[in-house]
Amino acid sequence: MSFGEGVCVRCEERAPMPGIELCTPCAVTVRVELSGGIARLERYLERWAAFDAWLGARGLGRAA
Ligand SMILES: [Zn+2]
Numbered sequence: 603m604s605f606g607e608g609v610c611v612r613c614e615e616r617a618p619m620p621g622i623e624l625c626t627p628c629a630v631t632v633r634v635e636l637s638g639g640i641a642r643l644e645r646y647l648e649r650w651a652a653f654d655a656w657l658g659a660r661g662l663g664r665a666a
Contacts, residue, residue, distance in 0.1 A: 610618045612632065616625035624632060654665035 608617060610616050610625035610628050611623045612628040613625060616627070618625055619629060622629060650665055657663055657665055
């Protein structure tokens, strides 16, 4: 398999869009996966911040 010509790097089936090496369906899927990952990361960080505040309110130090 050669890079840079003719096939999507994710599904290896469809022709890629210029410049991103992904076909249109894969580009949409990757974007959805990324936005879901960012939302999970934000929730995770919010919980750490809440834990940090909880510790701070009790004089137990910092979470990070
Ligand atoms: Zn694809």
